[in-house]
Amino acid sequence: MQPTNIEDPEYFHKVVDCQYACPAHTPVPEYIRLIAAGRYTEAYMVNWESNVFPGVLGRTCDRPCEPACRRVRVEEAPVAICRLKRTAADYKGEVQDLMPTAPAIKNGKKIALIGAGPASLTVARDLAPLGYEIDLYDNLSKGGGMMRSQIPSFRLPESVLDEEVGYILNMGIQTHFNHYVSSMRDLLTKGYDAIFVGTGAPRGRDLPDLPGRKEGAANIHIGIEWLASVAFEHTSKIGKKVIVLGGGNTAMDCCRTSRRLGGDEVKVIVRSPFSEMKASPWEIEDAQHEDIPFMNNHVPLSFEIKEGRLVGMTFEKVHPVFDANGKRSMQPTGEPHVFVEADDVIIAVGQENVFPWIERDLGMEFDKWNVPVVDKVTFASTLPNVFFGGDAAFGPKNVITAVAHGHQAAISIDLYCQGEDTLKRPAPFTNLISQKMGIHEWMYDSGVASDHRFAVPHAEKRKTLADRKVEVELGFDEQLAFKEAQRCLNCDVQTVFNTSRCIECDACMDICPTSCITFTENGEEEDLRTRLMAPANVLSQDLYVSSDLKTGRVMIKDENVCLHCGLCAERCPTAAWDMQKYLYNTAKSCSSHF
Numbered sequence: 001m002q003p004t005n006i007e008d009p010e011y012f013h014k015v016v017d018c019q020y021a022c023p024a025h026t027p028v029p030e031y032i033r034l035i036a037a038g039r040y041t042e043a044y045m046v047n048w049e050s051n052v053f054p055g056v057l058g059r060t061c062d063r064p065c066e067p068a069c070r071r072v073r074v075e076e077a078p079v080a081i082c083r084l085k086r087t088a089a090d091y092k093g094e095v096q097d098l099m100p101t102a103p104a105i106k107n108g109k110k111i112a113l114i115g116a117g118p119a120s121l122t123v124a125r126d127l128a129p130l131g132y133e134i135d136l137y138d139n140l141s142k143g144g145g146m147m148r149s150q151i152p153s154f155r156l157p158e159s160v161l162d163e164e165v166g167y168i169l170n171m172g173i174q175t176h177f178n179h180y181v182s183s184m185r186d187l188l189t190k191g192y193d194a195i196f197v198g199t200g201a202p203r204g205r206d207l208p209d210l211p212g213r214k215e216g217a218a219n220i221h222i223g224i225e226w227l228a229s230v231a232f233e234h235t236s237k238i239g240k241k242v243i244v245l246g247g248g249n250t251a252m253d254c255c256r257t258s259r260r261l262g263g264d265e266v267k268v269i270v271r272s273p274f275s276e277m278k279a280s281p282w283e284i285e286d287a288q289h290e291d292i293p294f295m296n297n298h299v300p301l302s303f304e305i306k307e308g309r310l311v312g313m314t315f316e317k318v319h320p321v322f323d324a325n326g327k328r329s330m331q332p333t334g335e336p337h338v339f340v341e342a343d344d345v346i347i348a349v350g351q352e353n354v355f356p357w358i359e360r361d362l363g364m365e366f367d368k369w370n371v372p373v374v375d376k377v378t379f380a381s382t383l384p385n386v387f388f389g390g391d392a393a394f395g396p397k398n399v400i401t402a403v404a405h406g407h408q409a410a411i412s413i414d415l416y417c418q419g420e421d422t423l424k425r426p427a428p429f430t431n432l433i434s435q436k437m438g439i440h441e442w443m444y445d446s447g448v449a450s451d452h453r454f455a456v457p458h459a460e461k462r463k464t465l466a467d468r469k470v471e472v473e474l475g476f477d478e479q480l481a482f483k484e485a486q487r488c489l490n491c492d493v494q495t496v497f498n499t500s501r502c503i504e505c506d507a508c509m510d511i512c513p514t515s516c517i518t519f520t521e522n523g524e525e526e527d528l529r530t531r532l533m534a535p536a537n538v539l540s541q542d543l544y545v546s547s548d549l550k551t552g553r554v555m556i557k558d559e560n561v562c563l564h565c566g567l568c569a570e571r572c573p574t575a576a577w578d579m580q581k582y583l584y585n586t587a588k589s590c591s592s593h594f
Contacts, residue, residue: 001528003545003547003554006432009427009428009430011542012492014559015494015542015559016028016029016492016582017491018065018066018069018081019492020068021067022050022051022064023064023404024052024407025050025404026065027050027583028081028488029489029491029493030492030583031046031047031088033444033485033488033490035084035087035088035481035482035485036445036482036488038478040087040091041093041094041098043087044089044095045098047088047089048099050586051085052118052121052164052168052406053118053399053403054085054088054164055086055160055163056147057082057085058083058087058090059086060147060151060156061085061399062398063082065081066078066080066082070489070491073560073561073563074489077452077453079485080476080484083456083476083484084484086475086476087475087478090475091478096167100128100129101171102129105131106133107132108131109133109194109417110133110135111123111127111134111135111194112135112137112190112195112196113136113195113196114181114199115137115138115199115200115390116136116137116140116144116145116165116177117144117145117146117198117199118390118399118402118403118406119402119403119405119409120136120196120198120389120390120406121165121168122389122407123413124136124168124171124173126407126411126414126588127410127414128171128173129171130414134172135176136169136173136175137179138176139178139181140177140178140232143165143169143175143177144161145198145200146200146399149231150227151253152230152253152257152468153231154472155472157469157471158469180357181357183357184359184362185362192385193385194385194386194387194417195385196386196389196413197386197389198389198390198392198402199355199392201353201354201391201395202351203351203353204222204223204250204348205222205347205350205351207245207300207349211303212302212304215310216309216310216345218310219239219343219345220310220344220345221344221346221347223244223250223251223254223347224250224351226254227257230468236261237261238258238263238343239342239343239344240263240264241265241344242266242343242344242345242346243267243269243342243345243346244258244266244267244346245346245347245348246268246347246350247276247277249278249279249283251268252268252279252287253283254346255267255268255287255346256287256292257468259292259465260464260465261468266292267293267294267340268287268292268293268294268295270295270298271318271330272297272330274294274296277294290461290465295315295340297317297318297320297330297333298338301314301315301337303345310342310343310345312341313339313345314337314339314340315339316337317333317335319331319333351396352395352396353369353391353395355372362383364386365381374388374393374394376394377408377423378408378422379405379408380416384416385416387413393405407588407589410588411426411587414589426587428585429583429584429585429587432496432581432582434578435493442493444490445490446565446566447565448563448565449483453487454483456473456474456475457475457476459472489563489564489565492582492584493564493581493582494580494581494582495544495566495568495577495579496578497555497577498575498576498578499548499549501574501575501576502576503576504549504553505573506519507571507573508567508568508569508571510571511568511571512567512568513565514534515532515534516560516562517557517568518532518555518557518558519553519555519556520532520553521552521554522548525543529543532556534558536560536561541558541559541560544557544558
C-alpha cells in the first residue's frame with residue numbers, strides 16, 4: 001500500500017465518524033469538549049455555524065451521528081450527542097452579538113425564498129451577511145415551516161423555535177407571511193436574481209381507495225395536516241378511541257398528540273414488522289412509555305361506517321415471507337380479519353412532494369414522479385436561477401439534512417449571482433494542531449471514561465399527558481452534561497505518525513489497548529488486513545499506512561478500532577506519535593463573516 005496522504009482533508013474527516021455522518025458536518029467532539037469545560041456559549045456557536053438550529057436539533061434531530069459514534073466500539077450506547085447539543089442551547093449566554101449581521105450597503109442582488117422552513121432559513125442566514133436582499137415567502141403566519149407545523153410542542157417548545165428563527169429574521173430578512181406563492185411564472189417576472197424553493201414535502205399520503213374512506217371523512221385525518229391544525233390551535237380535541245396508521249416519526253407524533261387531546265385508547269397500527277418500523281427508536285420508546293400499544297403486521301382493508309359515522313377499521317393479518325433471493329413480501333396469515341374500534345383515524349403513512357404552483361411550460365424539467373429535476377451537487381434546477389433544497393429537493397428527510405442542503409444551495413446561489421461556475425465548490429477549512437502541553441500532557445482529557453450513557457430526565461407523565469405544551473424531556477443539568485460529555489473519545493484528536501522519528505521499538509504496539517497498531521512488511525491491502533494485530537475486517541474504515549521505516553517495515557494503524565486514547569504517544573520515547581486536533585469545517589458562503 002502507498003503511504004496515507006493525511007493532507008487530504010477528507011482522510012481525517014472520515015475518521016471523525018460522528019461529524020462525517022452528520023449531513024451538516026458539525027464538529028461534534030469540539031463542542032462536546034467545550035460543554036465539559038462549561039463553555040456553553042462557545043459550544044452553541046460551534047453548533048450554530050454548522051447546523052443553525054442547536055436548540056431545535058438538540059431536541060428533535062434524527063441523530064445520524066449517534067449510530068456512527070466511536071463509543072460504540074467500547075460499549076453499546078453512543079454518546080448522547082444530540083442531547084448535549086441541547087445543553088449548549090439551554091445554558092448559553094448572550095449570543096446575538098456573536099452572530100454576523102447584514103451590511104447596511106447591499107450588493108445589488110435580490111433573492112426570493114419560497115417556504116420558511118429550515119432549508120430556506122439556512123440560505124437566508126448564509127446570504128444575508130453577504131449583502132443580498134432577501135424576500136421570504138410562506139403561507140403560515142410565522143417562520144419555521146415543518147419545525148413549527150409538524151413537531152409537537154411537548155417535543156419542541158415554541159419559545160425555542162421562535163428564538164432561533166428570530167436570530168435569522170433579525171438579519172434584515174423581508175418576510176411575507178400568510179402569503180401563498182401560487183405561480184412560479186409570476187415570481188420569475190419580479191426581477192429576482194435567484195429563487196430558492198424550500199417548500200418541504202407538504203402532501204400527506206392518503207388511502208383514497210379503501211372502502212369507507214369517503215363516508216368517514218369527517219373523522220379520518222391526514223397526519224401532517226392534523227398536526228398543523230393542532231399546532232395552530234384549530235384542533236383541540238379528538239375521540240376517545242384513536243387509530244394511527246403508520247410506523248414513522250409522524251405517526252409517533254400523532255399518537256402522542258392524540259393522548260394529550262383526549263385519546264384514552266390510542267393504537268398505532270402498522271403493516272410492517274416492529275423491527276422494520278421507520279420511526280427512530282427513541283420516538284417509539286417515548287410512545288410506549290405513554291402506554292400506546294403497537295399492532296404490527298396488520299394491513300388496512302376498510303374503514304367501517306355505521307349509521308353514517310366511522311366506528312373503526314378492519315385489518316388483514318400478514319407475516320413476512322422471503323423468496324430465494326431474500327426479497328421480503330408480506331403475505332396473509334389466513335387468520336380471521338381483525339376489527340378495531342375507533343372514533344377517529346389518523347393516516348400517517350408518508351409524505352410526498354407536490355408543486356401545483358410551478359407551471360410546466362417554463363422550461364423546468366420534471367422527472368417521472370412529476371417533481372423538478374435537481375442537481376445533487378449544486379441544488380440547481382434546469383432553470384439556471386432556480387434552486388431547491390430540503391424535502392422539496394429530494395423528498396422527505398429531516399431538519400439537519402434540510403440545513404445541509406441550505407448551506408450548499410447558498411454557495412451555489414452566491415456563485416451564480418457572481419457569475420462563477422457553481423460546480424467549483426469551495427474547499428473545507430481544516431486545521432491540524434498538536435495538543436502537547438508537556439512531554440506526556442495533553443490539552444484535552446484523553447482518558448476513556450467508564451461511565452455508561454446517562455439517561456435524560458423526563459417530566460412526570462401525569463403532567464405531560466395533561467397539557468400538550470409541557471415539554472417531556474427536561475434535558476441534562478450541568479453535572480449530568482459534564483459526565484456525559486466525558487464519555488466522548490475525542491476522535492477528532494488524531495494519532496499522527498512521524499516516520500523519521502520512529503526507532504521501531506514497538507512500544508506503541510505493545511501498549512495499545514485495542515491492538516490497532518502493527519509493524520509489518522508492506523503488501524496489498526487485502527493481504528495486509530489479515531496480517532495485523534487484530535484483523536481489520538471493516539472495509540469502510542481506512543488503514544493508516546506510514547512510509548518505509550529503516551528496517552523496511554511499515555506502521556499500519558486500523559482507524560476502525562483506535563480509541564484516540566493517546567497511550568501510543570505517551571509511551572513513545574522519541575515522539576514519533578503525536579496527538580493533533582483536526583478541525584474540519586465545511587465551506588459556507590458566509591464563512592468569512594464568523
